[in-house]
Amino acid sequence: xxxxxxxxxxxxxxxxxxxxxxxxxxxxxxxxxxxxxxxxxxxxxxxxxxxxxxxxxxxxxxxxxxxxxxxxxxxxxxxxxxxxxxxxxxxxxxxxxxxxxxxxxxxxxxxxxxxxxxxxxxxxxxxxxxxxxxxxxxxxxxxxxxxxxxxxxxxxxxxxxxxxxxxxxxxxxxxxxxxxxxxxxxxxxxxxxxxxxxxxxxxxxxxxxxxxxxxxxxxxxxxxxxxxxxxxxxxxxxxxxxxxxxxxxxxxxxxxxxxxxxxxxxxxxxxxxxxxxxxxxxxxxxxxxxxxxxxxxxxxxxxxxxxxxxxxxxxxxxxxxxxxxxxxxxxxxxxxxxxxxxxxxxxxxxxxxxxxxxxxxxxxxxxxxxxxxxxxxxxxxxxxxxxxxxxxxxxxxxxxxxxxxxxxxxxxxxxxxxxxxxxxxxxxxxxxxxxxxxxxxxxxxxxxxxxxxxxxxxxxxxxxxxxxxxxxxxxxxx
Amino acid sequence: xxxxxxxxxxxxxxxxxxxxxxxxxxxxxxxxxxxxxxxxxxxxxxxxxxxxxxxxxxxxxxxxxxxxxxxxxxxxxxxxxxxxxxxxxxxxxxxxxxxxxxxxxxxxxxxxxxxxxxxxxxxxxxxxxxxxxxxxxxxxxxxxxxxxxxxxxxxxxxxxxxxxxxxxxxxxxxxxxxxxxxxxxxxxxxxxxxxxxxxxxxxxxxxxxxxxxxxxxxxxxxxxxxxxxxxxxxxxxxxxxxxxxxxxxxxxxxxxxxxxxxxxxxxxxxxxxxxxxxxxxxx
Numbered sequence: 001x002x003x004x005x006x007x008x009x010x011x012x013x014x015x016x017x018x019x020x021x022x023x024x025x026x027x028x029x030x031x032x033x034x035x036x037x038x039x040x041x042x043x044x045x046x047x048x049x050x051x052x053x054x055x056x057x058x059x060x061x062x063x064x065x066x067x068x069x070x071x072x073x074x075x076x077x078x079x080x081x082x083x084x085x086x087x088x089x090x091x092x093x094x095x096x097x098x099x100x101x102x103x104x105x106x107x108x109x110x111x112x113x114x115x116x117x118x119x120x121x122x123x124x125x126x127x128x129x130x131x132x133x134x135x136x137x138x139x140x141x142x143x144x145x146x147x148x149x150x151x152x153x154x155x156x157x158x159x160x161x162x163x164x165x166x167x168x169x170x171x172x173x174x175x176x177x178x179x180x181x182x183x184x185x186x187x188x189x190x191x192x193x194x195x196x197x198x199x200x201x202x203x204x205x206x207x208x209x210x211x212x213x214x215x216x217x218x219x220x221x222x223x224x225x226x227x228x229x230x231x232x233x234x235x236x237x238x239x240x241x242x243x244x245x246x247x248x249x250x251x252x253x254x255x256x257x258x259x260x261x262x263x264x265x266x267x268x269x270x271x272x273x274x275x276x277x278x279x280x281x282x283x284x285x286x287x288x289x290x291x292x293x294x295x296x297x298x299x300x301x302x303x304x305x306x307x308x309x310x311x312x313x314x315x316x317x318x319x320x321x322x323x324x325x326x327x328x329x330x331x332x333x334x335x336x337x338x339x340x341x342x343x344x345x346x347x348x349x350x351x352x353x354x355x356x357x358x359x360x361x362x363x364x365x366x367x368x369x370x371x372x373x374x375x376x377x378x379x380x381x382x383x384x385x386x387x388x389x390x391x392x393x394x395x396x397x398x399x400x401x402x403x404x405x406x407x408x409x410x411x412x413x414x415x416x417x418x419x420x421x422x423x424x425x426x427x428x429x430x431x432x433x434x435x436x437x438x439x440x441x442x443x444x445x446x447x448x449x450x451x452x453x454x455x456x457x458x459x460x461x462x463x464x465x466x467x468x469x470x471x472x473x474x475x476x477x478x
Numbered sequence: 479x480x481x482x483x484x485x486x487x488x489x490x491x492x493x494x495x496x497x498x499x500x501x502x503x504x505x506x507x508x509x510x511x512x513x514x515x516x517x518x519x520x521x522x523x524x525x526x527x528x529x530x531x532x533x534x535x536x537x538x539x540x541x542x543x544x545x546x547x548x549x550x551x552x553x554x555x556x557x558x559x560x561x562x563x564x565x566x567x568x569x570x571x572x573x574x575x576x577x578x579x580x581x582x583x584x585x586x587x588x589x590x591x592x593x594x595x596x597x598x599x600x601x602x603x604x605x606x607x608x609x610x611x612x613x614x615x616x617x618x619x620x621x622x623x624x625x626x627x628x629x630x631x632x633x634x635x636x637x638x639x640x641x642x643x644x645x646x647x648x649x650x651x652x653x654x655x656x657x658x659x660x661x662x663x664x665x666x667x668x669x670x671x672x673x674x675x676x677x678x679x680x681x682x683x684x685x686x687x688x689x690x691x692x693x694x695x696x697x698x699x700x701x702x703x704x705x706x707x708x709x710x711x712x713x714x715x716x717x718x719x720x721x722x723x724x725x726x727x728x729x730x731x732x733x734x735x736x737x738x739x740x741x742x743x744x745x746x747x748x749x750x751x752x753x754x755x756x757x758x759x760x761x
Contacts, residue, residue, distance in 0.1 A: 205679030206648060209611060211747070239611055241681065243645035245745050 038112040042201035044104060044177045047081040048073070050200075051111075052104050052177065058140060059102040060181065067097030079122040079158045079197035087196070089129075089182045092189030101181030103138050110173035116201035119147075119163040119178070125154035126193040130186035135163060137251065139176035146176065148249040154194060164207045166236035166250040167288040206241035212255070212287035213237070215294040222296060224275050225304030227353040232257065232271035232296075236287060255285040255292065264300050278302035304352050307385035307430045307471040318376050319474040320451060321368065323355050327474075329371040333358060358470040365454040368473075373406060373447035379475035382418075382437055387430045389467035397422040397465050401435070402452035405444040416443030425465075437475075515602035515692060520759040524571045530564065534596055537564070538589040538730075541581060550631070550662075553616070554734035554741055556583035564588035570753045573731045575615065577748035585748075589730035597624040597724040602760040603639060604690025604701075605729070610750035611683040614742030615644025616732040617752045619689055621725040632660035635720035637698065638672075640689035643738045644750070647681040649674050650689065652700030654710050658717030661737075668716040673700060673708035686755055695722060729754060 043050035060066035070088030078084045092098050119136050130153055137146040149163045165171065178199060184190060214234045234255050237247040252271025259265045259273075261281035267273050273283060275298065283296040310317075310324045319325035333349060349356040360366055376382075386399065402417045418440045420433060437445065451473065455465040522534050537559040542549040555575060557563070563586050564573050575587040605619050618641045623634030636655035643649070653661075653672035660666040677687075692699040697711045698721060712719035731752045734741040742748075 203679070206681050208647065208681055208684045209747075239647065239683075241648050243611075243613065243643075243647060 038110050038173050039106075039108055040112040040115055042111075042113070042116050044201070045085055045196070045199040047078070047083050049104070051107055053107045056104065057102050058105060059100075062097055065097050065099055066102070067094055067100050069096055070100045071102070074195060077195050077197075079124075079195075081197070084195045084197035085199070087180070087182065087194040089184060089187075089192050089194065091191040092184045094191070099132075099181060099183035101133065102179070103140060103176055104178040105139060106175045106177055110175040111171075111177075113165065113171035113174050113201050114168050116171075116203050117165055117168055117207040118202055118204050119165070119200070120160060120202045120204070121199040122158050122160050122197045123152075123154060124156055124158045124195050126156070127187060127190075128156060129154050129182075129184075129192055129194075131180065131182045131194065132185070133179065133181040134161065135179045135248070137171075137174060137176045138179040139174075141175070143176070144251060144253045145170055145174060146179070146249075146251040148179070149246070150249065158197075162204070162207075162240055162246060163248060164236070164238040164240070164246055165201075166210075166212070166248065166254045169288070170254060204241065207238045209239040210288065210290050211237040211245075212250070212285070212290055212292040213294045214255070214283075214285045214292050215296055217293040219294065220296045221299075223299050223301055224350070225301055225352055226275050226277060227304055228273075228275040228300075229351045230273050232267070232273060232283070232285070234271070234285065234287070234292065250287065255287050257283065257285045259283055265298050273298075275300050305430070306352065306355050306357070307387070307469075308432065310383070310472050310474070312474075312476050316478075317474050317476045318374060318379055320370060320374060321349075321356075321358065321473040322471065324472065325474060328374050331369040331371045333368050334360070334366055355471070359467070360453060360470070361467045363453065363455050363466050363468060365452060367404075367453075368451045370449055370451075373449045374475070376437070376445040376448055376475040378477060379445070380437060380477045381475065382435045382440070383433065383472060383474050383476060384435075384470065385430050385432045385472045386420075386425075387469040388425055388427055388465055389469065390465070391427045393422050393425045393427050394464070395422050397425060398455065399425065399465060399468070400452070400454040402450075402454060403440065403443065403445075403448050404450035404452070405447050406449045407444065407447055410447075412444075414443040416440035416445075430469075430471075432472075515600075515694075515760040517761050518758060519601070519761050520596055520598075521756060522571075522758075523569070523756045524566045524754060525569055527567050528565070529559070529561070530566055530571060530590060534592060535590045536593060536595060538591060541583055548735070549732070551732070551735040551737060553732045554583060554614075555585040555587040555732055556581040557589045557730070558586055559588065560586075562586070564590065570755055571729070573617075573729065573752040573754070575610065575731050575733050575748065575750045577742075585733040585742075587731045587733060589728065589732075591726060591728045593622075593624070593726045595726075596759075597726045598759065598761070599722065599724045600693050600695065600761065602690060602692050603727065603758075604688050605639070605757045606686050606688045606755040607640070608684075608686045608753040608755075609640075609642050609647075609682040610644060610731065610752055611647045611681075612644040612742060612746035612750060614734045614738050614740065614746055615750050616735055616738045617642055617644075618728070618730055618732070620728050622728065623720060624724040624726050631655075632662075632666060632670075633657045633720065635723075635725065636660070636670075637691060637693070637721065637725060639691050639700070641737065642682060644683075644746070645738065647683050648677045650682060650702060651675075652691070652708055654698065654715070654721065656715055656717050656720045659715060671710050671714055673710075675700070675702050675705070675707040677702075686753070693721065727757065727759075729757070 049056045057071045059068045067090040072086050073083050074086035075083045134152055135148040214232050234250050235247050236250040237245050240246050257267035259267050259281050263277045264279040265281035278300050281298050285292040317325050319327040349358045398419050400419045404415045406413050418435050539557055541556045573588045580586045609617050619639045621637040626634035632655045638653040641651045651674050653670050655670040658666050659668040659670055661670045688703050690701050697709050699706050700708045
């Protein structure tokens with residue numbers, strides 16, 4: 001105790017507080033006033049579930065492929081104490097579901113977690129594996145303060161994991177205590193076991209250096225239209241005691257969003273950006289008073305004219321991308337083929353007044369891929385609506401459509417191509433194409449998976465087609 | 479002037495607490511050898527904005543070349559005395575490591591020294607600082623024997639009051655280097671004397687902490703805040719005890735180097751700042 005000069009600020013505040021309390025002239029709230037405070041227990045599972053609902057584990061919907069069988073408590077394995085949570089991740093061919101995941105919910109009205117700074121747990125796997133999702137804040141209700149850590153690497157020895165709380169002050173009544181989701185993508189489809197122990201919210205005091213971000217920290221520039229709706233995805237990054245940076249997905253409600261021009265763009269508390277007028281606006285955000293990196297600069301071009309709504313009978317249609325029909329699940333909208341020189345930008349489609357439209361910019365070639373293959377063997381035509389976003393079509397302009405069938409086992413690809421020439425293209429308006437499949441170069445049509453758009457957009461050719469809008473991709477029969 | 483008031487309050491509070499502690503513990507000395515050094519003989523509270531006080535501080539400029547490229551530790555920064563790298567502002571000395579091309583280096587920073595301006599044997603040397611963070615970030619508050627020009631390192635002796643790896647934000651090291659025992663295996667048969675102190679439920683880059691030594695003829699005590707975490711005595715040294723003559727102080731923020739296991743990585747955030755609230759010396 002030689003170092004008397006180093007008494008810290010806390011001590012001063014404490015003394016000042018005592019002084020203030022003992023001499024305060026402020027009116028105190030009446031004794032009848034009751035402030036609502038919620039249980040602040042941080043424990044979730046030590047040797048048994050702590051204050052969770054009777055069913056302990058609520059699975060994701062089996063309709064999404066969730067396997068409800070593999071969850072339990074293991075009395076023979078523990079990091080500390082006598083038992084641990086045991087999760088048997090099903091194999092990729094398990095008929096009862098190919099992934100396991102769900103949530104733990106507080107059995108009361110929710111917990112006050114404002115005094116904690118992280119969710120922590122010990123875990124190990126029967127093999128090394130990458131777990132898709134750990135987190136908290138998912139309650140199968142609003143999921144308002146959901147936090148997700150993706151891609152956690154498990155080892156076969158017990159290891160402590162830390163999921164920082166993006167802003168603890170928000171969690172005054174949280175019901176979603178834990179969420180996880182695991183599949184066998186990292187184990188070649190072979191099932192394995194995860195053990196989790198000492199699952200709890202903790203005050204570590206070492207969760208530091210917050211660096212929130214939206215749009216992955218990038219400053220995006222986009223053209224858009226009135227009625228366009230999109231949702232902001234945000235992250236929070238902290239530096240942990242071991243020096244590593246931990247980045248989690250943080251639900252929009254952790255952020256404060258700002259639009260520089262409310263007459264052009266508005267952002268809701270849930271991070272939904274809605275374009276309401278013509279002009280420019282910049283979207284920015286902060287989290288717990290720290291400015292988030294990343295922004296979205298919008299130029300709204302005004303009203304949007306949608307592609308004509310398809311009218312064909314759904315029973316004669318196999319749809320890939322159209323809000324009019326039941327369409328195939330999409331694996332990705334912008335297949336990136338490194339290092340083929342692809343430059344095409346544009347990813348998830350944007351929605352305008354409930355209609356989803358794809359937009360590709362800096363196009364040279366790009367592929368949309370469906371999650372499962374599409375069977376068009378009984379169909380006769382391919383339909384697509386395209387709007388070329390420039391006024392004048394040059395004689396050398398073209399858009400080549402290419403459809404790749406990967407065969408029944410994915411190993412015998414055949415490709416059919418059809419080129420739309422400049423004469424058939426118009427600028428700045430929708431044009432629908434109904435192309436007989438017999439006009440494509442010969443290919444199989446039972447297992448179509450990739451849908452290419454090819455232009456010469458980034459060649460030196462001036463005026464080439466770089467930006468297109470696409471809607472209503474479907475096969476039909478006449 | 480805010481700091482001055484704070485210090486007064488601190489003194490009052492400290493006295494009160496000291497009285498409390500004395501009553502409750504009897505203030506019995508443990509077996510540590512304690513140097514009583516309460517007479518403030520030098521201080522820089524960094525209350526004058528601008529360049530650091532040139533009566534106390536000089537600068538080492540450059541990358542150490544040609545004689546000591548990388549400052550003997552494969553460090554990557556080029557030291558300057560520009561305000562971008564060192565400035566007094568709002569009551570703090572601010573040493574800033576920047577990622578920029580300068581003088582053939584990829585980083586710039588600053589290194590202050592009291593060489594030829596303030597040199598002393600024995601006493602209590604302390605600084606209140608908030609440290610930077612990140613892989614490859616290496617701040618230090620340390621001392622070198624003032625006879626280093628005639629008695630080259632490590633013979634002149636080195637006292638590291640605070641050394642810290644940005645990738646280990648909860649740990650600080652106190653170390654002694656002397657003849658035959660130092661952090662360079664090519665020069666020394668024995669390693670330097672060193673001790674790591676780790677904060678619990680806290681870290682060095684989120685708030686201010688006091689790093690100091692109590693240095694007497696028989697021992698050097700290393701402390702952080704009110705925790706004395708290690709004492710080294712001549713008996714601990716595997717070579718001659720050279721800590722019996724004047725030393726000068728250094729404050730610097732290195733980037734990269736052997737001690738921090740190499741360069742910064744893609745996750746290291748720049749700029750990084752070492753904030754110094756005060757440097758005080760007592761005898």
